[in-house]
Amino acid sequence: MLMQGIAAAPGVAMGPAFVLQEGPQAVKRYEIAEEKVQAEAERLESHIQLAILQLEALIAQTRATVGPEQAKIFESQIWLLEDEEFTGAAKEAILSNHMNAEAAMDDASKTIIGIFESMEDEHLKERAADIRDITNRVMRLLEGKNGEIQASLDAPVILFAHDLTPSDTAQLDRNRTAGFVTNIGGRTSHSAIMARSMEIPAVVGLREGTKQVKTGDFVIVDGSLGKVYVHPEKTMIEEYKEKQVRFEARRAELKKYDGQPSVTADGQRVELVANIGNTQDALAAKNSGAEGIGLxxxxxxxxxxxxxxxxxxxxxxxxxxxxxxxxxxPVIIRTLDIGGDKELPYLDLPKEANPFLGYRAIRMCLEETELFKTQLRAIVKASAYGNVKLMFPMIATLQELRQAKQLLAEVQNELDLENIAFNRDMEVGLMIEVPGAALIADQLAKEADFFSIGTNDLVQYVMAADRMNERLAYLTEPFQPAVLRIINHVIKAAHHEGKWVGMCGEMAGNLTAVPILLGMGLDEFSMSGGSVLAARALLHKLDRTEMKQLAEDVLQMTSAEQIKSYVESKVPAIADWRA
Incomplete structure (x- = not known):
C-alpha cells in the first residue's frame, strides 16, 4: 500500500512501524466551587511554571545536541506561556467561569489555534503546532504525568503519530528512530524543521496514517518525495535500499561544501543567500551555509x-x-508586502475581485505613509548593525520608485536630526515581479542600486495564470520561454547600468534553472536554506562561459519541456545533487 503525504525531511527509512498516539484525547471538564477557584487558578499557574522549567532544560539539551537555532523554538514557547493573552485568559476563565484548569487551558488554546489556522499563509498557519505543544505539556503535568511522551523502543522504528510536537521531536533517540510519519503538519512546521536538522527522514500530513498502519508493520518512508509504503514488495525494498545508499553518499558529499565559497569551475564568484521570514529562519540559513539573506x-x-x-x-x-x-x-529587507493572499485583520483593506492585482505592497504603503515610515525608520536604524539593504516590492512604475525613495530620504533626515546612527551608503533596490517593471528595467536601473527578480509572482503575471490553480501548472512553469526571455532582458538592462541582479523566487533554488541563470549572468541566487549546499555543489561543476552558450541556446527554444530536457542532458551533474 502506498500513502502520499508531504515531504518534510529528506532521506529513506525502513523498518517496523511504532504507532505512538492515535490523536487528541478528550479533556476533562467539571465545575469548580466558588471557594476553590483561586486555588484552581494557582494550580494552573504552578504547572505552567513547571512547564517553563522543563522547557529551559530542553533548550539546553537541544542547543547541545541539535543546534542553537532549534533551541530558539522552545524559547518562543516560553514566551507564549508567559503571554497574558494566552495563559492569562485561561486563568481568568477559571476565576470568572468556575472552570477546571484543564478545560480553561484547552479553551484558551483552541482560541489561539483557531486564529493561526484561519490564516492564508502556511508559515503562520503552522505556528499553531507550538500552541498545541505547550498545551499538551501543561495538560500532561496537570494530569500528574511528567510532561514528556515516553516510548519503549528496543530497535530502530518508524514512529507514526497523529502529531509529533517540537518537544517530542527534539527528544527522539536518533539511534532508535529511523524516521517518523504524522497525520497532520506541513513542511514548515517546527517538527519538520527539527527533523531536517536531526537528519531524520519524515513525512507529514498523511491524514489517516495512524489508522491505516499497525505497530509492527514493515514500512518504507521516502522523506524526499513524501511517500510511505506499507508491506512493500521485495523488489521495492531492494530498490529503496539502493536509493538509501545513494542518498547517504550525496549527503556526505554535500557536507564538503559547507563553508566553501560559491564559485564556478572557472573561478567566477556568485552569491548564494537565503529567503527567511523570521530570526529562527535566519539562524537556520546561517547554519545551512547561506552567505547572507536575499529576502x-x-x-x-x-x-x-x-x-x-x-x-x-x-x-x-x-x-x-x-x-x-x-x-x-548582506541582509536584504523587503518592505511590507501585504495584500494578495496575505491579509491583516486589523488593517481594514477593501475586498477586491482580484487581490493579487490590487491595492497591495508598495501601492498601499505609498498611501499609508505613517505606517510605511515607521517600518523604514526601523530598517534604516538596523543598517548600523550589519550589511543591510532595503528592497521595495511590487514596483510597477518609475514614479512609484521615486515616491518610495523620497519617503526613505525623509526618514533618513529625521534620524539625522535625532542623532541616530545609520548606514548612509545603504543600498536600495526593488523587486522585479510586475511585467511592466521588467519592460522598463533600463529606466529603473538608473535609479536603483540592484534588482531582485521575484519569479513566484512574475511567472503568473507574465503567463496570466494563477500559480495556485493546479489545472494551470503547465503555464506557471518558470521554464516557459516567455519567462526566460523577460528574465534575460532584466539582467542585461541592469548590467548595462552597472547594477547587480539577484533572484529571490523559488526558481533560484531549482537545480535545472541554475545553469541557465548562471549563463544569463545572474549575480545572486536566494533560496531556502536547505537548498544552498546542493546549489553550491552544482556551481562548482559549471563553467560560466559554457553556461552562457547554454542560455543562448535555450532562449531560442519553444517549450518548457524542451528547455528542461536540453539543460539536463547538457549538465548531467544536476542529477547528482537533486534530493
Whole structure:
C-alpha cells in the first residue's frame, strides 16, 4: 500500500512501524466551587511554571545536541506561556467561569489555534503546532504525568503519530528512530524543521496514517518525495535500499561544501543567500551555509497579532538578523508586502475581485505613509548593525520608485536630526515581479542600486495564470520561454547600468534553472536554506562561459519541456545533487 503525504525531511527509512498516539484525547471538564477557584487558578499557574522549567532544560539539551537555532523554538514557547493573552485568559476563565484548569487551558488554546489556522499563509498557519505543544505539556503535568511522551523502543522504528510536537521531536533517540510519519503538519512546521536538522527522514500530513498502519508493520518512508509504503514488495525494498545508499553518499558529499565559497569551475564568484521570514529562519540559513539573506519577508512581523508592530519591535527583529550575518554578508529587507493572499485583520483593506492585482505592497504603503515610515525608520536604524539593504516590492512604475525613495530620504533626515546612527551608503533596490517593471528595467536601473527578480509572482503575471490553480501548472512553469526571455532582458538592462541582479523566487533554488541563470549572468541566487549546499555543489561543476552558450541556446527554444530536457542532458551533474 502506498500513502502520499508531504515531504518534510529528506532521506529513506525502513523498518517496523511504532504507532505512538492515535490523536487528541478528550479533556476533562467539571465545575469548580466558588471557594476553590483561586486555588484552581494557582494550580494552573504552578504547572505552567513547571512547564517553563522543563522547557529551559530542553533548550539546553537541544542547543547541545541539535543546534542553537532549534533551541530558539522552545524559547518562543516560553514566551507564549508567559503571554497574558494566552495563559492569562485561561486563568481568568477559571476565576470568572468556575472552570477546571484543564478545560480553561484547552479553551484558551483552541482560541489561539483557531486564529493561526484561519490564516492564508502556511508559515503562520503552522505556528499553531507550538500552541498545541505547550498545551499538551501543561495538560500532561496537570494530569500528574511528567510532561514528556515516553516510548519503549528496543530497535530502530518508524514512529507514526497523529502529531509529533517540537518537544517530542527534539527528544527522539536518533539511534532508535529511523524516521517518523504524522497525520497532520506541513513542511514548515517546527517538527519538520527539527527533523531536517536531526537528519531524520519524515513525512507529514498523511491524514489517516495512524489508522491505516499497525505497530509492527514493515514500512518504507521516502522523506524526499513524501511517500510511505506499507508491506512493500521485495523488489521495492531492494530498490529503496539502493536509493538509501545513494542518498547517504550525496549527503556526505554535500557536507564538503559547507563553508566553501560559491564559485564556478572557472573561478567566477556568485552569491548564494537565503529567503527567511523570521530570526529562527535566519539562524537556520546561517547554519545551512547561506552567505547572507536575499529576502527578509517582513510581513510575518505584522501577521498573527491584533495590532501593528512598533518601531522598536521591528528594529530589534531586523537588528538581530543583521548581527547574525555581520558586516560582510548582506541582509536584504523587503518592505511590507501585504495584500494578495496575505491579509491583516486589523488593517481594514477593501475586498477586491482580484487581490493579487490590487491595492497591495508598495501601492498601499505609498498611501499609508505613517505606517510605511515607521517600518523604514526601523530598517534604516538596523543598517548600523550589519550589511543591510532595503528592497521595495511590487514596483510597477518609475514614479512609484521615486515616491518610495523620497519617503526613505525623509526618514533618513529625521534620524539625522535625532542623532541616530545609520548606514548612509545603504543600498536600495526593488523587486522585479510586475511585467511592466521588467519592460522598463533600463529606466529603473538608473535609479536603483540592484534588482531582485521575484519569479513566484512574475511567472503568473507574465503567463496570466494563477500559480495556485493546479489545472494551470503547465503555464506557471518558470521554464516557459516567455519567462526566460523577460528574465534575460532584466539582467542585461541592469548590467548595462552597472547594477547587480539577484533572484529571490523559488526558481533560484531549482537545480535545472541554475545553469541557465548562471549563463544569463545572474549575480545572486536566494533560496531556502536547505537548498544552498546542493546549489553550491552544482556551481562548482559549471563553467560560466559554457553556461552562457547554454542560455543562448535555450532562449531560442519553444517549450518548457524542451528547455528542461536540453539543460539536463547538457549538465548531467544536476542529477547528482537533486534530493
Amino acid at each position: 527578509y519577508r517582513t510581513e510575518f512581523l505584522y501577521m498573527g497579532r491584533n495590532q501593528f508592530p512598533t518601531e522598536q519591535e521591528q528594529f530589534q527583529a531586523y537588528k538581530v538578523v543583521a548581527e547574525i550575518f555581520g558586516k560582510d554578508q
